[in-house]
Amino acid sequence: MEAAQDSRVSSSYWALRATYVLVPLLAGLDKFVNLLTYWPQYVSPTFARILPLSPVGFMRIVGVVEVVAALLVLLKPRIGAYVVMAWLICIAINLASMGMFDIAVRDLAMAVGAFALARMQEAGAGATARVRVHREATAAV
Secondary structure, X not given: OHHHHOHHHHHHHHHHHHHHHHHHHHHHHHOOOOOOOOHXXXXXXXXXXXXXXXXXXXXXXXXXXXXXXXXXXXXXXXXXXXXXXXXXXXXXXXXXXXXXXXXXXHHXXXXXXXXXXXXXXXXXXXXXXXXXHHHXXXXXX
């Protein structure tokens, strides 16, 4: 339990949590305005052929999913972090299918960060020291 009380672990937890709230939120919102990039270009042509809607419409749905994932990380960080991890793996698979291995690897690395956030949440790394001390005192009784 000492590691969870270490301020270095706590600050790492909060840095990851802020990242996995802000990045999916901003990327999700950008799916509607395409300021960062033209997102439909990242839909695999093979996948685009079987979609019942245009790549633009699909990316708007992706944007909603990303905003919801960001809110999940904000409100339920353990669940949200696992959702973001799975989502990033799916994105990496799509990118790899298009030969965009460099971006796919980046998204897989981000998925590992989301996994680390989920595990840190499970370990109580973001909890305040007072709450952790109370749990330890209760467990000792």
